[in-house]
Amino acid sequence: MRLVTLAGPPACGKTSVLLRTCAALREAGVSCAVLKFDCLLTRDAEAYAAAGIPATAALAGGLCPDHFFATNLEEAFAWAQGTGAECCVIETAGLCNRCSPHLRGALALCVVDNLMGIDAPEKIGPMLRLADLVLVTKGDLVSQAEREVYRHRIRQMNNRAVIRHVNGLTGQGCRELAAVLSRAPQVETVTDMRLRFAMPAAVCSYCLSETRIGSRYQKGNVKKVKFGGPGAGQTEVVDGD
Amino acid sequence: MATDALTLARLTVARGRDKSGRPEAGDVDFAPGQVTALLGPTGSGKSRFLADIESLADDDTPSGRRILLDGALPDPDRRFELQGRLVAQLTQNMNFVLDLGVERFITMHAESRQAADPAAVARQIIAAANALAGEPFAPDAQLTQLSGGQSRALMIADAALLSWSPVLLIDEIENAGVDKARALDLLVKSDKIVVIATHDPVLALSAHRRLIFEHGAVRTVRERSAAEKRLLTQLTEQEAEFSRLRERLRRGEDVDS
Ligand SMILES: Nc1nc2c(ncn2[C@@H]2O[C@H](COP(=O)(O)OP(=O)(O)OP(=O)(O)O)[C@@H](O)[C@H]2O)c(=O)[nH]1
Ligand SMILES: Nc1ncnc2c1ncn2[C@@H]1O[C@H](COP(=O)(O)OP(=O)(O)OP(=O)(O)O)[C@@H](O)[C@H]1O
Ligand SMILES: [Mg+2]
Ligand SMILES: [Mg+2]
Numbered sequence: 172m173r174l175v176t177l178a179g180p181p182a183c184g185k186t187s188v189l190l191r192t193c194a195a196l197r198e199a200g201v202s203c204a205v206l207k208f209d210c211l212l213t214r215d216a217e218a219y220a221a222a223g224i225p226a227t228a229a230l231a232g233g234l235c236p237d238h239f240f241a242t243n244l245e246e247a248f249a250w251a252q253g254t255g256a257e258c259c260v261i262e263t264a265g266l267c268n269r270c271s272p273h274l275r276g277a278l279a280l281c282v283v284d285n286l287m288g289i290d291a292p293e294k295i296g297p298m299l300r301l302a303d304l305v306l307v308t309k310g311d312l313v314s315q316a317e318r319e320v321y322r323h324r325i326r327q328m329n330n331r332a333v334i335r336h337v338n339g340l341t342g343q344g345c346r347e348l349a350a351v352l353s354r355a356p357q358v359e360t361v362t363d364m365r366l367r368f369a370m371p372a373a374v375c376s377y378c379l380s381e382t383r384i385g386s387r388y389q390k391g392n393v394k395k396v397k398f399g400g401p402g403a404g405q406t407e408v409v410d411g412d
Numbered sequence: 413m414a415t416d417a418l419t420l421a422r423l424t425v426a427r428g429r430d431k432s433g434r435p436e437a438g439d440v441d442f443a444p445g446q447v448t449a450l451l452g453p454t455g456s457g458k459s460r461f462l463a464d465i466e467s468l469a470d471d472d473t474p475s476g477r478r479i480l481l482d483g484a485l486p487d488p489d490r491r492f493e494l495q496g497r498l499v500a501q502l503t504q505n506m507n508f509v510l511d512l513g514v515e516r517f518i519t520m521h522a523e524s525r526q527a528a529d530p531a532a533v534a535r536q537i538i539a540a541a542n543a544l545a546g547e548p549f550a551p552d553a554q555l556t557q558l559s560g561g562q563s564r565a566l567m568i569a570d571a572a573l574l575s576w577s578p579v580l581l582i583d584e585i586e587n588a589g590v591d592k593a594r595a596l597d598l599l600v601k602s603d604k605i606v607v608i609a610t611h612d613p614v615l616a617l618s619a620h621r622r623l624i625f626e627h628g629a630v631r632t633v634r635e636r637s638a639a640e641k642r643l644l645t646q647l648t649e650q651e652a653e654f655s656r657l658r659e660r661l662r663r664g665e666d667v668d669s
């Protein structure tokens with residue numbers, strides 16, 4: 172089965188683009204299955220199902236959806252294989268911007284929209300930096316000048332990726348994107364595949380449901396900030412013990 | 413990786429069909445530095461024609477047109493690459509969304525285009541935009557605070573002078589609140605393929621040629637004649653007189669003398 176990870180901030184247009192791309196793939200005789208990893212709520216699975224695309228969603232609840240994704244990837248892959256699909260796409264809305272679902276040996280897509288502000292490409296982190304293909308949506312809502320500056324910013328963060336403009340509303344570019352997906356790497360099994368980016372360690376007492384404030388309750392991976400350090404507006408981070 | 417700038421010597425809209433499926437009159441070629449006006453009654457397909465160019469149509473829109481670049485149909489990879497880049501479009505529903513000052517933003521744009529002196533380029537563009545806008549804006553004004561007309565003026569100046577796109581499409585500039593004669597002047601000098609849908613006679617005659625639309629298709633192509641160019645001069649004078657009068661009325665002056 173061909174394997175694709177599709178990551179991007181919430182509401183940037185991932186589902187809109189993928190719906191149209193899957194439709195184009197189907198016309199070309201390639202069937203898709205889609206998995207959505209999200210935090211609290213998603214209607215994406217219904218949207219895909221309504222378009223006749225086998226889909227399922229998994230909610231991470233209090234966990235990072237990307238960590239949750241890594242933990243459940245074997246099961247997810249097995250589900251997609253069970254649908255008989257030729258191409259499996261995994262959509263995640265990485266919330267912390269520090270994680271990335273991208274795998275070595277699978278096609279890695281990142282979607283960003285033109286409305287997120289000029290510093291967004293820098294803030295988005297590894298899901299953009301380590302993508303093979305960056306898709307920019309919502310160009311219809313901004314000026315050409317903004318599109319150009321934004322694209323330049325993306326290029327500065329990832330000089331290896333192919334950058335393409337697509338439109339989730341009109342479907343512009345989705346037929347061509349479908350051709351790219353139909354050439355995504357074939358993967359036999361996900362067992363022993365590697366993530367492209369080590370997920371940040373985030374196990375502290377608050378990860379384990381601590382609610383009380385105070386140093387004495389803080390254990391594990393704790394970082395303490397020294398506020399008002401040298402240089403105006405600078406703060407120093409020191410590792411706690 | 414190729415550079416972001418693009419060159420194009422010729423764009424061809426290969427003929428499609430009208431709303432009843434009858435074939436269009438013929439193919440239309442567009443060359444850099446040439447301004448083409450699209451005319452025709454409401455609903456006759458001018459905006460559709462612009463959208464066909466913008467999307468690099470490949471028999472996948474209601475009109476069945478195809479866009480050829482330098483005489484050839486771009487292959488799917490090339491088409492994907494050019495999507496959103498070959499064509500700068502100015503429509504009424506476009507706005508600046510970035511939370512930045514005008515000068516800072518245009519300087520940033522100039523830097524991304526590797527201009528030798530980005531600050532100077534930014535000053536030039538802001539001056540050009542202010543020459544088009546009714547009420548000038550300060551270089552440190554926020555992009556999102558510009559009026560509709562000021563935004564459009566800045567978009568036109570930037571697209572004409574700094575954008576990488578060799579094709580510029582404009583839908584009904586006459587309603588954009590900018591000085592259309594000056595805007596046209598700027599565009600003609602920009603060496604881009606410029607296509608303008610319009611209902612305005614001055615704009616129509618300012619263009620080098622006009623495509624006349626009917627029932628969703630191009631019916632005729634008319635080059636501007638020498639007599640029409642003279643008529644344009646006359647019309648422009650009348651318009652200037654008209655705006656002088658409007659200005660005096662706005663200032664509360666006597667106009668009965
Ligand atoms: N104007 C415009 N709107 C778009 C475009 N692409 C998506 N949208 C709109 O953006 C909104 C969010 O789109 P989705 O496809 O649900 O975004 P998503 O990234 O899948 O969202 P989550 O899965 O919830 O993170 C919808 O209202 C879309 O119609 C685009 O290219 N242009
Ligand atoms: N060749 C065609 N085949 C099918 N439908 C078409 C064709 N040309 C235009 N249309 C459709 O006709 C409608 C009106 O066209 P369009 O909006 O382009 O008109 P217009 O000339 O821009 O009008 P206005 O002057 O009011 O802006 C649109 O829905 C458009 O998609
Ligand atoms: Mg979604
Ligand atoms: Mg129109």
Ligand SMILES: [Zn+2]
Nearest residue numbers: 235237267270
């Ligand atoms: Zn995370």
